[in-house]
Amino acid sequence: MPNKTFFWFFLPTGLAMILFIGLPIISTGIQSFYAQHDQVVKEVKKCDPFGCTVSIVVDNEETTKIRDAKPLGKFNGFGTYIDRNHLAVDEIKKFWNETESFGAFVDQVTNLPFYKALIFTLTYCLFVTPNVLLLGFIIALSLNAVARKIRGPLIFGTILPMIVTPLVGSLVLFWMIDSQGIIGANIQNLMNDPYLSLKSSKTLTWITIIIYGIWHHSPFAFVVFYAALQTVPQEPIEAAIIDGASRLQRIKHIVLPHIYPVVTFVALISLMDNFRVFEPIIGFSAEGSAQSLSWLIYDNLVNEEVILFGSAAATSMMTIIGIAILLAPVLIRTWKEFKTAR
Amino acid sequence: MRKILVSLLFLLFGTSAYADCNIKSGSINILANDFPALRTFVETSKQCKGSADFKVTHSSEHNKIAVPALTANPSEFSARIAANSSIVPLMNQDLIRPLDDLVKKYGKGIQDSQLITIDGKVMAVAFMANTQHLYYREDILKDMGIAVPTTYEEVVAASEKIRASGKMKYPYAAAYKAGWNLAEEFVNMFIGHGGEFFKAGSAQPNINNAKGVATLNMLKKLSELSNPDYLTHDSEAIKVEWESGNVALMTLWASRSGTLLDDEGDAKITAATKLTGPATVGGGNIPAATLWWDGFTLAKNRSDADAEATFRALAHAASNKKMVADAADQAVWLVEGFVPGPKSIGVIEAVKMGAKPYPMLPQMGLMHGALGSEIVEFLQGKESAEQALKDVEAAYISKAKEQGFL
Numbered sequence: 001m002p003n004k005t006f007f008w009f010f011l012p013t014g015l016a017m018i019l020f021i022g023l024p025i026i027s028t029g030i031q032s033f034y035a036q037h038d039q040v041v042k043e044v045k046k047c048d049p050f051g052c053t054v055s056i057v058v059d060n061e062e063t064t065k066i067r068d069a070k071p072l073g074k075f076n077g078f079g080t081y082i083d084r085n086h087l088a089v090d091e092i093k094k095f096w097n098e099t100e101s102f103g104a105f106v107d108q109v110t111n112l113p114f115y116k117a118l119i120f121t122l123t124y125c126l127f128v129t130p131n132v133l134l135l136g137f138i139i140a141l142s143l144n145a146v147a148r149k150i151r152g153p154l155i156f157g158t159i160l161p162m163i164v165t166p167l168v169g170s171l172v173l174f175w176m177i178d179s180q181g182i183i184g185a186n187i188q189n190l191m192n193d194p195y196l197s198l199k200s201s202k203t204l205t206w207i208t209i210i211i212y213g214i215w216h217h218s219p220f221a222f223v224v225f226y227a228a229l230q231t232v233p234q235e236p237i238e239a240a241i242i243d244g245a246s247r248l249q250r251i252k253h254i255v256l257p258h259i260y261p262v263v264t265f266v267a268l269i270s271l272m273d274n275f276r277v278f279e280p281i282i283g284f285s286a287e288g289s290a291q292s293l294s295w296l297i298y299d300n301l302v303n304e305e306v307i308l309f310g311s312a313a314a315t316s317m318m319t320i321i322g323i324a325i326l327l328a329p330v331l332i333r334t335w336k337e338f339k340t341a342r
Numbered sequence: 343m344r345k346i347l348v349s350l351l352f353l354l355f356g357t358s359a360y361a362d363c364n365i366k367s368g369s370i371n372i373l374a375n376d377f378p379a380l381r382t383f384v385e386t387s388k389q390c391k392g393s394a395d396f397k398v399t400h401s402s403e404h405n406k407i408a409v410p411a412l413t414a415n416p417s418e419f420s421a422r423i424a425a426n427s428s429i430v431p432l433m434n435q436d437l438i439r440p441l442d443d444l445v446k447k448y449g450k451g452i453q454d455s456q457l458i459t460i461d462g463k464v465m466a467v468a469f470m471a472n473t474q475h476l477y478y479r480e481d482i483l484k485d486m487g488i489a490v491p492t493t494y495e496e497v498v499a500a501s502e503k504i505r506a507s508g509k510m511k512y513p514y515a516a517a518y519k520a521g522w523n524l525a526e527e528f529v530n531m532f533i534g535h536g537g538e539f540f541k542a543g544s545a546q547p548n549i550n551n552a553k554g555v556a557t558l559n560m561l562k563k564l565s566e567l568s569n570p571d572y573l574t575h576d577s578e579a580i581k582v583e584w585e586s587g588n589v590a591l592m593t594l595w596a597s598r599s600g601t602l603l604d605d606e607g608d609a610k611i612t613a614a615t616k617l618t619g620p621a622t623v624g625g626g627n628i629p630a631a632t633l634w635w636d637g638f639t640l641a642k643n644r645s646d647a648d649a650e651a652t653f654r655a656l657a658h659a660a661s662n663k664k665m666v667a668d669a670a671d672q673a674v675w676l677v678e679g680f681v682p683g684p685k686s687i688g689v690i691e692a693v694k695m696g697a698k699p700y701p702m703l704p705q706m707g708l709m710h711g712a713l714g715s716e717i718v719e720f721l722q723g724k725e726s727a728e729q730a731l732k733d734v735e736a737a738y739i740s741k742a743k744e745q746g747f748l
Contacts, residue, residue, distance in 0.1 A: 035744045035745075035746065037746050038746040039434075039745065039747050042461075044461035045459075045462070046458075046460050046461075046702060047457070047459045047460075048426070048458045048699060049455050049458075049468050049471060049635050049676050050633050050635070050693070050698075055702065055703060056703060056704065057460060057461065057704060058433065058434045058704050060433075060436035064436065074746065076744075083740045083743065083744070084737065084739070084740040085741065111725070111729075113715070113737065174574075178571060179569060179570055194511055195570050196570070197569075197570030199570075200571060200572070200573055200722065202722060202724070285519065285520075285574035286574075287715070288520030288715075288718040288722070289573075289718075289722070291715075299711075299715070305405060305427060305428065305430065305431045305707030305710070306431055306705075306707045306745055307409060308745070311741070
């Protein structure tokens with residue numbers, strides 16, 4: 001496609017992307033450098049049905065004046081980024097100097113909200129993505145080998161987890177693992193421990209969410225792989241069979257190299273999706289044991305009665321940077337291949 | 343003939359003229375939490391709408407939409423049913439209007455005690471009170487020869503005895519869901535220990551002390567006597583636990599007693615469900631509970647005509663003797679003419695015992711948020727009480743700095 005045609009072809013999409021993705025990201029970025037003005041408070045008498053007390057309120061007249069002068073707030077630079085609820089630079093320095101062993105240092109750092117969330121997010125990504133690829137590939141291969149007659153219904157059944165709304169899917173599992181649910185109660189019986197709860201143990205909650213993630217995302221990988229498998233040419237496979245190659249050898253040397261670009265694509269998309277893990281945490285009410293970066297943003301925006309725009313913006317920016325870092329190796333590789341192909 | 347017709351019409355519509363408060367114009371749009379008493383309240387105010395537009399949004403997610411919806415100009419809602427805690431963000435952002443003029447003009451039946459005044463200005467009109475208090479299973483306690491507990495130490499002892507007897511595995515329940523609910527339980531218990539959340543006259547936190555540690559230890563003891571899934575249980579979940587007969591002692595909101603004692607569910611459990619005041623803790627004499635009011639506020643960013651229409655409709659409900667008589671079961675109404683029934687025991691006892699109201703401070707929401715997420719690891723046994731309290735203070739300080747309170 002000539003460059004000019006491509007430009008006109010891409011223009012509408014590009015404009016929409018700038019308008020609905022680019023500009024909001026820039027605005028979020030700007031917001032992350034600002035904090036609220038210093039609150040002007042005053043002591044007043046408050047009376048309610050239970051009696052009167054003297055206590056403080058925000059002085060609205062003064063606050064309005066300051067706000068009108070500087071509507072964005074107080075410039076804070078990277079202040080929000082390095083405070084305790086984010087990168088916690090000062091705290092980490094302190095822990096490094098104060099703790100005696102490296103283990104104790106790690107303990108202290110992973111107790112900070114941002115790192116706690118980052119560790120869960122990365123663990124989730126690292127376990128879910130490869131398993132989704134593997135499971136999706138195995139399902140695609142097996143379905144490809146099944147008789148054509150029953151393939152349709154089987155494919156439908158396989159993509160069901162993707163059709164079910166994430167929240168509903170996680171709620172179903174949530175009730176099943178309840179200490180009185182079918183899975184929870186049976187595990188208690190098996191382990192002979194009436195106080196065992198999948199929901200209260202951190203490790204078990206993580207495992208549950210990861211298994212749910214694999215279950216939910218595999219169909220996507222399967223669909224893409226299955227489509228790619230249809231394009232694998234039959235001749236080399238037949239030749240390989242005549243040469244006496246086993247099924248595994250055929251997959252390794254013919255099928256996989258052929259669908260390799262698709263594998264990269266699925267890996268990219270899953271990594272991105274998994275880094276933004278959010279719904280299962282809400283669905284499993286797992287806020288206590290598992291927090292992800294997306295959940296931190298949500299928490300700053302809605303869980304508090306006071307909305308923390310600066311905090312939420314800073315976490316959002318760092319999530320974007322995180323995704324960029326994760327994707328970098330794959331992107332660089334694709335770029336190199338693209339160049340050699342030319 | 344015409345005369346007869348006119349008088350007939352009068353007879354027909356005369357009765358409803360009592361309910362119609364003669365509002366000629368304006369539009370009314372109310373945002374409220376979702377529980378039976380609030381539905382009754384809003385329905386009552388609807389009778390008075392006259393020819394005004396009337397809309398209402400009942401949502402348990404009301405806290406999440408209130409500030410953005412009222413910040414818009416004109417704001418989405420003309421009124422917001424708020425409580426001690428949820429009025430604070432509205433005050434902080436200057437989103438609600440003083441009601442003095444309207445109270446003078448249209449607030450005839452409203453009692454002075456219903457008015458929430460801040461700095462001499464009426465900012466809200468309260469109509470019901472709420473608190474968390476103890477519920478107990480009379481049959482179980484009687485069988486085991488246990489007296490009705492009045493302190494949390496007795497609650498622990500009673501629960502341990504019930505567990506030891508093998509009758510119930512998890513005899514105690516409270517809404518310990520990580521987040522807002524768990525933080526609320528900490529607030530109650532901390533106040534019961536005589537704690538103050540902030541150093542006098544400042545926004546500096548003041549919870550990392552002996553009272554904070556005692557509070558956490560009590561919460562932990564109680565959590566060990568609860569269903570192991572307690573960190574995922576909100577008020578609704580423990581209500582279900584109670585109705586399934588799994589629990590003998592429970593701390594729950596007074597406003598939930600209505601649905602707990604209705605005809606649905608096992609009649610035997612309902613009959614044995616009894617209410618008592620909130621418990622004290624650590625030898626203190628004020629209950630480990632906070633008093634709450636629910637009241638209405640009017641949006642600032644809305645026309646005066648809408649505010650007037652909304653006030654008249656809501657004031658009609660907030661002074662309605664018929665409503666409080668008909669719905670005496672649903673809430674502890676602060677409206678004149680309310681005769682407390684057996685379901686109001688919890689709140690009335692709490693007031694008698696000198697319970698404190700939930701602190702109405704501008705920075706309290708940040709403290710509440712920090713508590714909800716930072717004390718979880720202590721309850722899971724992964725952290726010491728001191729470390730958890732240190733974390734709460736540190737998380738709070740970062741947030742308070744960003745918000746300009748420190």
